[in-house]
Amino acid sequence: MKVKALRMNYGLRLFLVSILLILIGVCFLTQGGALAQPIVLGVPISRGYPDGVDAERGITLAVEEINAKGGVNVAGKMRPLKLEISDTRDLEPGVPVAEALVAVERLIIEKKANFIIGGPIRSEAALAAMDVLSKHKTVSILSAGVLSPAYHKRIAENYDKYKYCFRTTGSVIPMIGGAVNTFESIRAKKGFDKVFIMVQDVAHARAAGTSLKEGLEKKGWKVLGYEVYPTGTTDFSVGLSKAKEGQAQYLIPWFDMPEVSILMKQWYDMKVPALPIGYIHALQDEGTWKATEGKVAYSVVLYAKAGSVATKAIPLSEGFVAAHKKKYGMEPRSEWTSTSYTVVYILKDAIERAKAVDPEAIISALEKTDLMGTYGRVRFDHKSHQIIENGDPKETAVGMWAQWIDGKRVIVFPNKIATRSLELPPWMK
Amino acid sequence: MHILIFGLVNSVILALLASGFALVYGVSRLANFAHGALYILVGFSTWLFLNRVGINYIGSIVLSILIVSIIGGAIYRFLLIRVKGMPDSEIIASLSIGIAIMELFRWRGFISEAYMLPPFIKGSVNLLGVMIDWQRLLIIGVGLAIMVSLWLFTHHTKVGLSLRAIAQDKHASMMSGIEPDRTAVIALAMGSALAGISAVVILPLGNITVETGYMVLINAIAVCIVGGLGSWAGVFAGALLLGFSQILATALLGPHWQMVVVLLFIIITLIIKPSGLLGRQKELEERV
Numbered sequence: 136m137k138v139k140a141l142r143m144n145y146g147l148r149l150f151l152v153s154i155l156l157i158l159i160g161v162c163f164l165t166q167g168g169a170l171a172q173p174i175v176l177g178v179p180i181s182r183g184y185p186d187g188v189d190a191e192r193g194i195t196l197a198v199e200e201i202n203a204k205g206g207v208n209v210a211g212k213m214r215p216l217k218l219e220i221s222d223t224r225d226l227e228p229g230v231p232v233a234e235a236l237v238a239v240e241r242l243i244i245e246k247k248a249n250f251i252i253g254g255p256i257r258s259e260a261a262l263a264a265m266d267v268l269s270k271h272k273t274v275s276i277l278s279a280g281v282l283s284p285a286y287h288k289r290i291a292e293n294y295d296k297y298k299y300c301f302r303t304t305g306s307v308i309p310m311i312g313g314a315v316n317t318f319e320s321i322r323a324k325k326g327f328d329k330v331f332i333m334v335q336d337v338a339h340a341r342a343a344g345t346s347l348k349e350g351l352e353k354k355g356w357k358v359l360g361y362e363v364y365p366t367g368t369t370d371f372s373v374g375l376s377k378a379k380e381g382q383a384q385y386l387i388p389w390f391d392m393p394e395v396s397i398l399m400k401q402w403y404d405m406k407v408p409a410l411p412i413g414y415i416h417a418l419q420d421e422g423t424w425k426a427t428e429g430k431v432a433y434s435v436v437l438y439a440k441a442g443s444v445a446t447k448a449i450p451l452s453e454g455f456v457a458a459h460k461k462k463y464g465m466e467p468r469s470e471w472t473s474t475s476y477t478v479v480y481i482l483k484d485a486i487e488r489a490k491a492v493d494p495e496a497i498i499s500a501l502e503k504t505d506l507m508g509t510y511g512r513v514r515f516d517h518k519s520h521q522i523i524e525n526g527d528p529k530e531t532a533v534g535m536w537a538q539w540i541d542g543k544r545v546i547v548f549p550n551k552i553a554t555r556s557l558e559l560p561p562w563m564k
Numbered sequence: 565m566h567i568l569i570f571g572l573v574n575s576v577i578l579a580l581l582a583s584g585f586a587l588v589y590g591v592s593r594l595a596n597f598a599h600g601a602l603y604i605l606v607g608f609s610t611w612l613f614l615n616r617v618g619i620n621y622i623g624s625i626v627l628s629i630l631i632v633s634i635i636g637g638a639i640y641r642f643l644l645i646r647v648k649g650m651p652d653s654e655i656i657a658s659l660s661i662g663i664a665i666m667e668l669f670r671w672r673g674f675i676s677e678a679y680m681l682p683p684f685i686k687g688s689v690n691l692l693g694v695m696i697d698w699q700r701l702l703i704i705g706v707g708l709a710i711m712v713s714l715w716l717f718t719h720h721t722k723v724g725l726s727l728r729a730i731a732q733d734k735h736a737s738m739m740s741g742i743e744p745d746r747t748a749v750i751a752l753a754m755g756s757a758l759a760g761i762s763a764v765v766i767l768p769l770g771n772i773t774v775e776t777g778y779m780v781l782i783n784a785i786a787v788c789i790v791g792g793l794g795s796w797a798g799v800f801a802g803a804l805l806l807g808f809s810q811i812l813a814t815a816l817l818g819p820h821w822q823m824v825v826v827l828l829f830i831i832i833t834l835i836i837k838p839s840g841l842l843g844r845q846k847e848l849e850e851r852v
Contacts (some may be wrong), residue, residue, distance in 0.1 A: 144815075183675055185676055187582045188673070193811035216834065247784075302751070336820055360819060364819040365819065365820050367775065369770060369779075370574060370814075371819075373567075373811060374814075376832065393677045393771055393775075394771070394773075396771045397769055400697075401697075404696070405688065405696070406695050417614070417677040422677075422678035426678040482612070515822075
C-alpha cells in the first residue's frame with residue numbers, strides 16, 4: 136500500500152514537473168513574442184567586389200553598435216536592427232542589371248525589408264531599381280557608388296514617383312565642381328595647366344570626364360587628351376605615351392575598376408612626368424602602397440566622401456576609423472565604408488524623429504535630417520534627395536583628396552580638413 | 565616605335581595566354597575552359613605562399629606551378645575522362661570546374677585590389693626612345709623561350725613526339741603503343757603549367773582578380789580562333805595580329821575600340837576561313 140502511494144506520488148510529481156515545463160515553455164514563447172520586432176534593413180550590394188565588401192563592413196559595424204545600445208527607439212519602444220544582405224553582382228563587367236533588380240525585389244518581398252540601404256552600387260543598376268522601390272513604396276538610401284547625376288535629376292523631375300529614393304554618395308556634378316576648384320587652387324600655387332584625362336567606360340566616369348573637360352577648358356586649362364577605356368582594360372601605354380608626348384602636367388584618371396593599378400604601375404615605369412590626380416578608386420585602399428611597392432607615391436586620390444581617413448576636423452571620423460580597425464584589423468578601404476556606416480545612423484535618426492517606420496513619415500523625417508556624420512554635416516536637398524555638399528564639414532558633407540606620401544594617405548584638399556599641403560614629385564619641381 | 569614595342573609586348577602576352585589552351589586542344593582535342601581559372605589559381609597561390617606561408621618568391625612560383633600541373637592532370641584523370649568523346653559535355657564540365665575554382669576565390673574573399681605579385685626585375689629602361697619596364701621585356705623573353713622550348717620538346721623528346729603522334733592520328737599512335745589517356749593527362753598538366761608560367765610573368769603588371777580568369781579564357785579562345793586550333797604557328801600569328809591590332813586601334817581610334825577589333829577579327833575569320841589563319845582542323849572540309 137505504501138509502495139503504491141509512493142508510486143502515485145512519483146506519477147503525480149512527474150505530471151507536475153511536465154506541467155511546470157510546459158508553463159516555462161509558454162512563458163518563454165510569450166516572452167519571445169513580446170520581443171520587439173526588428174527593423175529589417177535590406178542591403179543589395181555586389182558582395183564579390185571590394186566596393187560591396189567595404190559597404191557591408193560599414194553597415195555591419197554601425198548596426199552592431201546601435202544594437203549593442205539597445206536598438207532604435209521607435210515611439211518609446213526599442214527595436215533592434217536586422218540586416219538582410221543580397222548579392223546584386225552589378226559590379227561585374229557588363230553590369231547585369233536584371234540580377235540587381237531581382238535582388239532588390241527579393242529583399243522587399245521575401246525578406247520583408249523595411250528599408251533598402253547601401254546599393255545597388257553601379258549607377259545603371261541603381262537607376263533601374265528606382266522603379267522597383269517606387270512600386271513597393273520602400274524608402275532607400277544609397278551609400279555606395281552611384282555617382283551619376285541622372286539619379287537625383289530623375290527624383291527632382293518626378294518627385295511623387297521617386298520620393299522614396301535618397302542618396303548620400305553624391306553626384307559627379309558637385310564632385311567635378313570641387314575638383315575644378317581644387318585644380319584652380321593647384322594652378323594658383325604651382326602654375327601648371329596642361330591635363331590629360333583618362334576615364335572608364337561607365338556612366339559616372341563618362342559623365343565626370345566630360346564635365347571635367349568642359350569645366351577645365353572654360354577656366355583656360357589645356358586638355359591635351361580625353362580617352363575612354365572599357366572596364367577590364369589591362370594596357371594603358373598608348374594613352375600614357377600621348378600624355379607624355381603632349382607634355383601633360385596632370386594626368387586625370389577616373390576609374391573604379393581594379394585594373395587601374397596597371398595604369399599606375401605603367402605610369403611609374405614609363406616615367407610619365409604628369410602627376411596623377413583623380414578618382415582612382417583602387418588607390419584608396421591603405422594596402423596599395425605595399426602592394427605596388429610604393430609606385431603610387433605622390434598620386435592624389437579623390438574620395439567621394441571623407442571619413443575613411445581620420446581627421447581632427449571631423450571628430451566622428453576618428454572614432455569610426457578606430458572602431459573599424461578594431462573590428463576588421465585595418466583602416467577602411469574606401470569611401471563607401473564611411474558613407475555606409477553613416478547611412479545607418481541617418482536612418483536611425485529619421486526613425487526616432489518620425490516615431491514610426493512607415494514610408495511617408497520616414498521620407499518627411501529624412502528630408503529634415505540634420506546631423507553630423509563621418510564626412511561632415513548631413514542634410515538632403517528636399518527636391519532631389521541629394522546630399523548637400525561643399526568644402527566645409529561643419530556646414531555640409533565633404534569629399535576629400537588624399538595624397539600618397541611616404542606610405543600614408545594624407546588629406547590635401549579641401550582646405551578645411553586638410554592635414555598637409557599638396558606635394559609635387561621631384562621631377563615636377 | 566611605341567606601337568612596335570608595346571604591340572610586340574601585347575602580342576606575346578596574348579600568345580602566352582593562349583599557349584596552354586592550344587597545347588591541350590592540339591593533343592587531346594579537348595577545349596579546356598578551366599584554363600583561365602588555372603591561371604588565377606597560380607596567381608593567388610603564389611601570393612599566398614609568398615605573403616602568408618613565408619616561402620621565397622621563386623619557391624612560391626615553383627610550388628604553385630607544380631600544384632596547378634597536378635590539378636590539371638587530375639582534372640582530366642578523374643573528371644574529363646568520364647565525358648571523353650562528347651564535346652558538349654567536355655566543354656560544360658571544364659567550364660564548370662573553371663567557374664567553381666574562380667568563384668571559390670571570390671567566396672573566400674580574394675577580392676581586394678591589394679593582391680599583387682612583385683615584378684622579377686624592378687625598374688625601366690629606355691628602349692629606342694620608349695620607356696619600358698623590365699618586366700615587359702622579360703615577358704617577351706619568356707614568351708619566345710616557351711615557344712622555342714615547346715618546339716624542341718614536341719620534336720626532339722619521346723613524350724613530345726607521342727603528343728604530336730596522338731594529335732596527328734590517334735588510332736595509328738595507339739597501334740604504336742601510345743596510350744591516349746596518359747598522353748592527355750600529360751597535355752593537361754603541361755597546359756596548366758603553361759597557364760601558370762604565363763600568370764607569374766604577366767600578373768606582376770597589375771593585380772590578381774577573379775575577373776582576370778574570365779578575360780584570360782576569352783583572350784585565349786580569341787587567339788586560337790583567329791590563329792587556328794592545333795597549330796603553334798597559328799597561335800603566334802593570331803597573337804601578333806590581335807596584339808598589334810589592339811594597340812593600333814587604341815592609338816588611332818581610341819581605347820574602347822580594342823575589344824571591338826578582336827571581335828571583328830573573330831567574325832571575319834569565321835566567315836572567310838573557319839579553321840583560322842594556319843589551323844588544320846576542318847581544313848579538308850573547307851576545301852571540299
